[in-house]
């Protein structure tokens with residue numbers, strides 16, 4: 654699974670419902686992959702149910718693990734997030750270490766990638782759950798990104814504005830500071846314009862919420878990159 658080639662992914666939340674027709678449209682949209690992930694209300698059952706609806710669809714499936722119950726086999730790739738600017742160390746390394754304690758025997762480095770999250774929307778559920786320090790200057794965001802890259806040697810960083818459109822200036826500065834790091838951006842991409850803008854700065858744009866609010870807008874985010 655070469656996530657480094659992905660330019661556009663749809664993020665599907667196991668805790669949200671989506672009808673078959675919409676899922677079919679996403680499958681045929683031309684997106685590079687489906688990233689399954691959510692902050693709350695995710696468990697093995699709803700993760701597997703969503704996996705089953707997508708298995709064999711021809712689009713790569715990756716699981717972004719945010720709960721120990723989510724060790725569901727069958728995905729082509731797994732991301733284990735760490736929230737670099739979390740207010741509690743549990744979300745930086747605590748939950749992950751406990752998960753390895755329980756499930757590490759399943760670990761297969763060829764299909765699991767660490768993902769350094771920097772959460773920047775204080776309203777986002779993930780910010781509340783992880784007590785993220787979101788009041789950061791541009792220099793502080795860059796500093797977190799550089800720490801993720803140079804101290805923790807994370808193979809990917811994720812600028813997370815989940816639920817709102819983020820600051821292009823911040824994203825651009827992180828890109829300039831870390832030209833060789835795989836950057837994901839997610840947050841408020843709702844159509845062609847926002848998709849193109851953020852795709853000009855990062856390697857992979859992640860489109861989530863708009864799927865459940867305006868399917869045409871979601872599909873336009875793929876067409877915009879063609």
Ligand SMILES: CC(C)=CCC/C(C)=C/CC/C(C)=C/CC/C(C)=C/CC/C(C)=C/CC/C(C)=C/CC/C(C)=C/COP(=O)(O)OP(=O)(O)O
Pocket residue numbers: 666668690691692693717718719720721722723724725726731733734735736744745748749752753756757758759760761765770778779783813815861862
């Ligand atoms: C099966 C297999 C290959 C296993 C390998 C072996 C192994 C190592 C297994 C253990 C792996 C495991 C289970 C790790 C998870 C451990 C854990 C709990 C880590 C903490 C993860 C973390 C930092 C979560 C923070 C929240 C987060 C990043 C959430 C997902 C992304 C996101 C913000 C989604 C957007 O949706 P949502 O936030 O839900 O927003 P709305 O619903 O409001 O739109």
Ligand SMILES: O=P(O)(O)OC[C@@H](O)CO
Pocket residue numbers: 664813814815816817838839840841842859860861862863
């Ligand atoms: O839901 P949106 O705002 O598109 O954000 C996508 C993704 O970054 C959420 O983790």
Ligand SMILES: [Mg+2]
Pocket residue numbers: 666668691692693
């Ligand atoms: Mg959710």
